[in-house]
Amino acid sequence: MSFLALDGLVKRYDGTAAVDGVSLALERGEMLALLGPSGSGKTTTLRLLAGFEIPDAGRVVVDGEDVTRTEPVARRFGMVFQHYALFPHLDVSENVAFGLESLGVRGEELGRRVAQALALVDLAGYERRRIAQLSGGQQQRVALARALAPEPRVLLLDEPLSNLDPTLRERTRREIRDLIRRVGITTVLVTHEQDEAFELGDRVAVLRQGRLEQVGAPDDLYASPANLFVGGFVGRGSTLPVTVLGTVERGVRVRIDEVEWDLERASAQPAPPPGPATMLVRPEALRLAQAGPGALPATVTGRRFVGPSALFTVLAESGSLIEVVAPPRAVKIGERVGVMPSRRAGGGIHLFPPESR
C-alpha cells in the first residue's frame, strides 16, 4: 500500500477543470515532482493536498486515512509557500516555534525542537533575527524549518526555487534534496522547471491542463516520452513533420522534406502506421555532415556553447528549425550543411501521430 494516494482528484473553477482526474501514489519517503507549464493545475493540486480546496471529486488518502475533507489545521501536512509566507512580525525562532506550539509543545522541549529544526537547515544562531533581515535563501530555509518542525506526515513545496536568484538556485536545489533525503519525509513539490523536477523528484509527474500526461523516473520520461507534449516539455528537442513510409529491418523509414532516413525503432514503442507523423528529435541524436545523399540540406543559423560541445540551430529548406549537437568549431554560421541521424540515435528520435500536441 502506498503512503500517500491521490485518487481521481477533480477541481473545477466556474465549470472549467483546473485539476482533471489526477491519480498518484507515493511510497513513504518518496519525493514526487509535479511538473507542468504555468496554468496546468500544479498549485491547485498542491492546495487540494494541503486542504485549502475541497475537490469536486476524488480522494486524498494518507497512511490509510481519508483526509479529503479534513481541515488543513488537522491534516498535519507541512507546506512551504511560493513566497514563503513567513510571519513578518515574528523572529526566526518564533516562526519555527509556531507550529510546535499548536501541538502543545512548551518550555524546554520547545526550545530544543526549535534549535533542532534550525540546525537542520543550518541556521543555528539566527534565532533572534527578524525575517526582513534575512536573504531570500535564508528565508526559504526558515520556511523549510518551520514546515518540518512539527514533524508533518507529508511535505508540500510550491515552486521552492522560483524566488531565488539564478546563481543560488542550483546550490539550493542540492541542499533541499539532501535535507529532505535526510529527514526522509514523503514530499510533493511543484515546479515548472524541468531541471528542478529532475534533480528533486524520485519520480516526475507531468501535468497539462489539469491532466496527468505521464509519471515516471526522470530518465524514463526523457528516454520514452508518452506523447509529443511530454517529449517536448522534458528535455531539448526539435519537432519536424515527417511521412512514415513503412517498416524496414530493425526500424522505420521516414521521409523529411525530400530526404529519407532509416530510424532504429525504440523497442518500447509500437511501430507507427505509414502516413504523416510528427518526429521529435533530441539534439544529440543528430549529426552535421556534408550535403549529400541521405543528408537533410540546411543552413546554420545559430550556435550556443554547452560545455565541451555546441548546440547548433539549423534551418531546413522546408522552414523547420532543428537543434543539433556538434563540436564547437564543426561549422560556421551561414554555412550550408546536411543533417543526419547520428549513429547512436536510437533512443533520441520519437515518432508521434501528426499534430498530436
Place this chain on the structure above:
Amino acid sequence: MIRSRRSQIIGATLLLLLVWLVVYPLVLVLIEGVRGPEGWTLEYVRLFLDRPTEWQALWGSLWTSLASVVLAAVIGVPLAFLFSRYDLPGGRILSALVALPAVLPPLVGVIAFMFLYGETGFVSLLVQRLLRLQEPPWRLQGAGAILLVHAYSMYVYFYLLVSAALAGLDASLFEAAASLGAGRWRTLRRVVLPHLYPALGGAALLTFMTSLASFSAPYIFGGGFRVMTTQIVATRLNGENALAMVETVSLTGLALTALWLLRGSQPSSNAAGGRKGTAPERLPVSSRPLRLVLAALAWSLAGVLLLPHLTLLLVSFVPLGTWTTEPLPPEYTLRNYLTLVQDPVRARPLVNSLWLATVATVAAVALALLGAIVSVRRRIRGGRLIEGLLALPWAVPGTVFAIALATAFSVNAPHAGRFLLVGTLWILPLAYLVRNLPITSRAILAGVRALDPSLDEAAATLGARRWRTLRRITLPLLRPALLAGASLAFVTAFGDFVTSIILYTYDTRPISMEILSSLRQSDVGVAAAYGVVLMLVSGAVFALGAERGSAG
C-alpha cells in the same frame, strides 16, 4: 480560500446591520418628506419648490463648495510644489506646519477665526488701530467668512494629496524629459500634470464634499447667508419637520450628484500610486535674494497658519471679561482650565466626549474589521455590498445623517426596526459610529488587502485554529491599519459638532456643545480652553496613529 458557511452567516448579519444603520434611516427621511397627517402628499415638496429661500440655500451650498475647491487648490497646489521641489531653509519644519489646520476640529477652527478676525478679534483690532478707523475694518460674516475658513482648513487636502503624488514621481521621468529636450513648461504640462490628475481630482472631490457638508462655519458666520445644512437645522427649529425632510433629501441629492459626476476621482488609499524609482531630489534655490523672498513668504505663511492655534491658546488664559480693547490681554489665569477639571457641571462634556468617542471608535473599528475580513479574506457573496455600505456615509453630509437618525429612532416600533433612542445616551454614539464607518473602514480595508492571504494558510498548516491565527498573526499585522482607522475615527467623534447639535441631550452634551454655550454666555475663556483640549487631543491622537503606524 474556502467560503465557509460561518463566514457567510456573519457576513449576512453584518449586511443587515449596515442596511439598518446606514440605508434604512435615509429611506425613512425620503418617506417622511412625502407623508402628511393624512397619508401620502406632495405638499411639502411643493412648499420647498415654491420658496425662494430654499433655492437660495441650495445654490449657496453649491457655489460656496465650488468656490472652496478653487480657493483650496489655489493655495494647496503651489505650496505642495514649493515644498516638494525646492530646498527651503527650514523646509522640513515648514512642510509639517503646513498640515496644521488638520488638527483643528471644524468648530474650533471657526471660533479661533472669530477670536482673530471677528469684530473684536485680535487682528481686526490691530488693523483698526493702525489705520485709526472708527469701525472694525471688516465684518466676519456671510459667504466671504465661510470661504475664508474653508480655504484655511481645506487647502490641506490639495497640499497632502499633491505632495504625495509629487513624491511618487520618478526622478528618471524628469531626466528623460530633459534628455528629450523638453523645457520646464513642457515637462510640467506633459509629464507632471498628467501624473497629478488623480490627486487633483481626489482633492477636489474631498474638498467639495466637505464644503457641502460644512456646518460650523455657516452656522457661526453665516448671518443672513444660508446654505442647506444650516437651513435644515433652522427649519427643524421652526417645527417644519416634513419640510426639513425634503431639504435633507435635496442636499443628499446634491451630494450624490457631485459624487457621480466626479466618480473615478475618489482618492485611492495610496494616492502616491505605485512608487517606483526614486523621488526627485529637492532643487536648491541658488539665487540669494530669491531664497530670502521664498523663505520670508514661507515663514509668514506658517505664521498665518499657526495664528488660530496660538490665539486659541492665548484666549484660553484670559480671565472672564478682562480683555476688551487692549491689543494683548492685560491678565492671564489658569482658571479656565481649572474650571474644566473642578466644576463637575463644566467638566461633564469632557467626560462625555471621551466615552462617546471611545464607544463609537471601538464599534466602528470592530464593524470595519469584520466587514474587511469577510469581504476581502473570506470573499463571501455580498462582500462588495458590505464595503459599499461602509463607505456610503462618506457621500452623505453629517447633517443629513443626523436628521435621518433623529427620524428613524424617534419612535418605538421594534417590528419596524425602530427604537426610541433620541433623547437617550445611545443616539450620539450611534451617530458618531455611522459617521466614522467610512474613514475607519477605508484604513482597515487597505490594511487587510495588503495582508498576504497565504499567511493565514501557513498558520493553518501549522495547526493554528482561527482564533489563534487572528490573535497571533492577523491582528498584530493589522495593527498599523487599526490604529490609523481608530485615531481618525476618535478625532472626528471627539470634536463632532454637526451631528451633536441635532442629537445631543443635556446628559450627553459633548465638548462642542459646551463651547457653543460658553460662547453664548460670552465665556470665551472656557470656550477657548475647551478648544485647546480638542486641538491637543486631536494632535496627540494623530501623532500616535502616524507614529505607531509607521513603526509597525
